[in-house]
Amino acid sequence: MWRGILHHYKKLLPPIEDRYIVTLLEGNTPLIPALRLVQYLKIDVKLYLKYEGLNPTGSFKDRGMTFAVSKALESGHRAILCASTGNTSASAAAYAAKAGIEAFVVIPQGKIARGKLCQAMIHGAKVVQIRGGFDEALKIVRKIVEDHPMVLVNSINPFRLEGQKTAAFEICDALGDAPDYHFIPVGNAGNITAYWRGYQEYQKLKKVTRSPKMHGYEAEGAAPIVKGHPIIDPQTVASAIRIGNPASWKAAETARDESKGVIDSVTDSEILEAYRWLANLEGVFCEPASAASVAGFVKCCKKKIFRGEETVVCTLTGHGLKDPDTAIQNSPEPVTVDAELEAVLKVLKL
Amino acid sequence: MWRGILHHYKKLLPPIEDRYIVTLLEGNTPLIPALRLVQYLKIDVKLYLKYEGLNPTGSFKDRGMTFAVSKALESGHRAILCASTGNTSASAAAYAAKAGIEAFVVIPQGKIARGKLCQAMIHGAKVVQIRGGFDEALKIVRKIVEDHPMVLVNSINPFRLEGQKTAAFEICDALGDAPDYHFIPVGNAGNITAYWRGYQEYQKLKKVTRSPKMHGYEAEGAAPIVKGHPIIDPQTVASAIRIGNPASWKAAETARDESKGVIDSVTDSEILEAYRWLANLEGVFCEPASAASVAGFVKCCKKKIFRGEETVVCTLTGHGLKDPDTAIQNSPEPVTVDAELEAVLKVLKL
Numbered sequence: 001m002w003r004g005i006l007h008h009y010k011k012l013l014p015p016i017e018d019r020y021i022v023t024l025l026e027g028n029t030p031l032i033p034a035l036r037l038v039q040y041l042k043i044d045v046k047l048y049l050k051y052e053g054l055n056p057t058g059s060f061k062d063r064g065m066t067f068a069v070s071k072a073l074e075s076g077h078r079a080i081l082c083a084s085t086g087n088t089s090a091s092a093a094a095y096a097a098k099a100g101i102e103a104f105v106v107i108p109q110g111k112i113a114r115g116k117l118c119q120a121m122i123h124g125a126k127v128v129q130i131r132g133g134f135d136e137a138l139k140i141v142r143k144i145v146e147d148h149p150m151v152l153v154n155s156i157n158p159f160r161l162e163g164q165k166t167a168a169f170e171i172c173d174a175l176g177d178a179p180d181y182h183f184i185p186v187g188n189a190g191n192i193t194a195y196w197r198g199y200q201e202y203q204k205l206k207k208v209t210r211s212p213k214m215h216g217y218e219a220e221g222a223a224p225i226v227k228g229h230p231i232i233d234p235q236t237v238a239s240a241i242r243i244g245n246p247a248s249w250k251a252a253e254t255a256r257d258e259s260k261g262v263i264d265s266v267t268d269s270e271i272l273e274a275y276r277w278l279a280n281l282e283g284v285f286c287e288p289a290s291a292a293s294v295a296g297f298v299k300c301c302k303k304k305i306f307r308g309e310e311t312v313v314c315t316l317t318g319h320g321l322k323d324p325d326t327a328i329q330n331s332p333e334p335v336t337v338d339a340e341l342e343a344v345l346k347v348l349k350l
Numbered sequence: 351m352w353r354g355i356l357h358h359y360k361k362l363l364p365p366i367e368d369r370y371i372v373t374l375l376e377g378n379t380p381l382i383p384a385l386r387l388v389q390y391l392k393i394d395v396k397l398y399l400k401y402e403g404l405n406p407t408g409s410f411k412d413r414g415m416t417f418a419v420s421k422a423l424e425s426g427h428r429a430i431l432c433a434s435t436g437n438t439s440a441s442a443a444a445y446a447a448k449a450g451i452e453a454f455v456v457i458p459q460g461k462i463a464r465g466k467l468c469q470a471m472i473h474g475a476k477v478v479q480i481r482g483g484f485d486e487a488l489k490i491v492r493k494i495v496e497d498h499p500m501v502l503v504n505s506i507n508p509f510r511l512e513g514q515k516t517a518a519f520e521i522c523d524a525l526g527d528a529p530d531y532h533f534i535p536v537g538n539a540g541n542i543t544a545y546w547r548g549y550q551e552y553q554k555l556k557k558v559t560r561s562p563k564m565h566g567y568e569a570e571g572a573a574p575i576v577k578g579h580p581i582i583d584p585q586t587v588a589s590a591i592r593i594g595n596p597a598s599w600k601a602a603e604t605a606r607d608e609s610k611g612v613i614d615s616v617t618d619s620e621i622l623e624a625y626r627w628l629a630n631l632e633g634v635f636c637e638p639a640s641a642a643s644v645a646g647f648v649k650c651c652k653k654k655i656f657r658g659e660e661t662v663v664c665t666l667t668g669h670g671l672k673d674p675d676t677a678i679q680n681s682p683e684p685v686t687v688d689a690e691l692e693a694v695l696k697v698l699k700l
Contacts, residue, residue, distance in 0.1 A: 001524040002380060024633055025380035030352060030406070032375055036450060054404050056380070057635070058671055098633030100386060104698050109686045115465070118674040121681035122629040128697040132689030140694050148700055174351035279472040283374055283448030285407070321408055321671035324468040331471030336459045339482030344490050347478040348454050350498055 002028045005063055005166040006070060012169065012201065013162055016067070020074040022099040026062035027166055029054045031174045031313070036281040037294075043301045044308040048179070049278070049294075050171055053286055053319030057119060059240075060191060060317050061091035063167060064160030069095040071159045072151040078102065079150035083137035085187065085240050086116030087318055092153050093123035104150065106130060106137040113239050113287065113323035133234065134188075135245045155190030156247050164191055168198025171313055178208040180310040183300075185292035185317055186216035186225065186263060187241030189252035195315070196255035212313070214261035216252060217296035219289075223265040225249060237268045237326060240289035240318060266295040274298060276330060278316070285320030285327070293317075352378045355413055355516040356420065362519065362551065363512055366417070370424040372449040376412035377516055379404045381524045381663070386631040387644075393651045394658040398529070399628070399644075400521055403636055403669030407469060409590075410541060410667050411441035413517060414510030419445040421509045422501040428452065429500035433487035435537065435590050436466030437668055442503050443473035454500065456480060456487040463589050463637065463673035483584065484538075485595045505540030506597050514541055518548025521663055528558040530660040533650075535642035535667055536566035536575065536613060537591030539602035545665070546605035562663070564611035566602060567646035569639075573615035575599060587618045587676060590639035590668060616645040624648055626680060628666070635670030635677070643667075 002008070004023035006016060034047040052060035069092075072080055079102040082092045089105040089112075096103035105120050109129035120127050130137055138154060145152045155161060172178050178199050184192050192214055199211040218226055222234030222242050231244035246252065256263045266274075275291035278284045293314040300306070320327055337343035352358070354373035356366060384397040402410035419442075422430055429452040432442045439455040439462075446453035455470050459479035470477050480487055488504060495502045505511060522528050528549055534542050542564055549561040568576055572584030572592050581594035596602065606613045616624075625641035628634045643664040650656070670677055687693035 002378075025382055025401075028352075028378065028380075030375035030378075036448070051375075051406070054406065056401070056404065056633070058669070094629075094633035094635065096633075097630050098386070100631075104700070106694055107684075114674045114678075115671045117684070118677035118681065119635060119670070121684065122626070122635055122670065122677040123633060124630045126698050127684040128694050129684050129686040130689040130694065131686065136689040140689065140691055143691050144695065144698075144700065276472070279444075280447050280474045281450075283406070283444035283446075283473060285444065285469060285472060319408070319669075319671065320469070320472065321465045321669065324464050324674060327468035327472040328464075331468065334457075334467070334471065334477040334479050336479040336481065339480040339486040339490065341490050341493050344456055344478050344480065345494065348476050348494075350454070350494065 004066060005163060006066055009166050009169055016070050016074060020070050022069045022073060022095055023066050024056035024062065024094065024098060026055045026066050027170065031171060032284060034282050037277060040281055041298065041301050043306060045306050046311045048313045049284055050167060050313055050315045051284060052167065052315060052317050057091045057094045058319040058322055059087040059091065060164060060167060061087045064163035065091040065095045065153060067159040067163035068153040068157045069099050073099055077149065077151045079104065080153045081141050081144060081150045082153045083134060083141045085134050085242055086112040087240055088154060089125065090116050090119035093120040093125035096125065097123045106141050108133050108137055111239055111242060114325055115322040134243050155188055161190055161194040161197065164194035165198030168195045169202060172202050172208045175311065178210050179212045179313045181215060181312045182212040183215045183293040183297045183312065183314040185241050185289050186218045186252060187243045187289065189246035189248035192216045192255050193248045193251040196259060211259060214255045214259040215296055216256065216263040217292040218265045219271065219292060220265045220267045225252060225263050226265045238271050238289035238292055240287060241292060264296060266292055266299060270295040272330060284316065286316040287318040287320055287322045288326050290316040290318050354416060355513060356416055359516050359519055366420050366424060370420050372419045372423060372445055373416050374406035374412065374444065374448060376405045376416050377520065381521060382634060384632050387627060390631055391648065391651050393656060395656050396661045398663045399634055400517060400663055400665045401634060402517065402665060402667050407441045407444045408669040408672050409437040409441065410514060410517060411437045414513035415441040415445045415503060417509040417513035418503040418507045419449050423449055427499065427501045429454065430503045431491050431494060431500045432503045433484060433491045435484050435592055436462040437590055438504060439475065440466050440469035443470040443475035446475065447473045456491050458483050458487060461589055461592060464675055465672040484593050505538055511540055511544040511547065514544035515548030518545045519552060522552050522558045525661065528560050529562045529663045531565060531662045532562040533565045533643040533647045533662065533664040535591050535639050536568045536602060537593045537639065539596035539598035542566040542605050543598045543601040546609060561609060564605045564609040565646055566606065566613040567642040568615045569621060569642060570615045570617045575602060575613050576615045588621050588639035588642055590637060591642060614646060616642055616649060620645040622680060634666065636666040637668040637670055637672045638676050640666040640668050
């Protein structure tokens, strides 16, 4: 019986007493072979999708949140706080509910996908929307914790990245070694940092023979690391990575440099193309930001960086159901007819 | 590495050649202990939630769809067809995409939750909405397959229930034996039939010592089995079980009778209460129909049917993200303020 990442990888994580562990049995997500996509792209690599949308709240954030909330309990706190583009707040709200403590959430108004907003609300978090972006929300919550007895559960909380590194462990456990390349979306830059740490630790423990080249992808309109300066008003359809001043900026650059990897950007149209390909060719529905990893992979295919037979993993950070509106906007409108056989056959062209 | 239910339970399922298997690595879903809910209800049972919302398309339908679509390929078909209240069409569309074949979908107009509709569309199914209910849609697709070379993948397809029975296997594998009681929503009545078959087969194989009492719950406005006659215009907030003439009616009654169980109904307000409790107390977000199982459990707690220490499993059939609108309607509206510390503190009452 799967008992969540804190139990499963206990020996590889900072200590936490069992009685404080708050878990929704996160982790243990599928690593899906993407055969039709590589056929379509006419590229000779073994491509896998790490489908993090199948975590309990629909995103990879749960891996870090189980640890951050458990540690909050261990230290005697009864409230957590975060800024969020949506996934962090959904996860924080759910784990706070499971723990029986309060969650406070600050989000940018009108820039949170519908599914994510409804999650924070239904799990009973205290939500406030600000007229501003994620970076301003993060500044505000950093100030709040200075004067209030609550734990900040953004990725600057060290237990968040410790939890998130378990996704790299799972990939290595499933493949029997690390992949040659790992592609991942970059927003606040915590996840690329966490994966790199996970791969490095597994290599040091000799559980794998190597670590992958880390390929991180920002959205072109929200690409501070690529451009080398913070972006004041970041813009992209990929709302989960609409961040102009990433908290883990330097650590992400270290991951890139140590792994001989790349941090690059992809356009919204490249992101949406990858998003549709995943849904149409692989039957995998992810949120737009997730598709940045696959858009980056496609960009590398065009640049012909692969020699053949490499193993490549793309992380899909969140489920497509997080953002139904983008899916509807990217699909034809369904036709409505009377409940009669002939009318139905005509629309289906049968 | 988890390879999906057809590989994992191969010996317990009808034969299928490996080369035809179409999988998104469905199954292997968490069985979450619900400690706070039983505390809140002051009831002395071991309650577990089988969280089927963590299947690839967000519902239990994937367990059956992997089998139905694989069998469609094996028999040389290049198209599948279904009627749906939403979850079946989402699953059919995704697995058809993965298989590279066509999916045709007939759904009741205006009665499909937002998330489900967007899934069928983004995965490229041919969708037609009818001015009518699910039961009429099912009649129409039954007629269509008489004259067209496509496979019907509703639960009358025998491989659907064969796949779905694996959820019972997983529960037994996780607990080490079958539970005393199994609570489950009832719509088209295929799932209660499939679980019962799974439990019975495990008992015959002596993998467990017993089978549970099966407790199925219809929504009060869509309760044909409870009322003993088809419902012409079924009504309930639980759109996934808004069905007036279930295809597996008799098999569900058999499951009830053989297991010494119950098929009863719960009101929409009982369903929504259970839905909010799950989100608020357990951090588990399910679609409204899923909460019918827990609403049924609560009803039984009030009737004092438990003597103490029984093991009880409730199936949560789909993820809450399938239906964001119901979540938003059941939550307070978030307040919006300027991006300033004082304004945020005031709203959060800090």
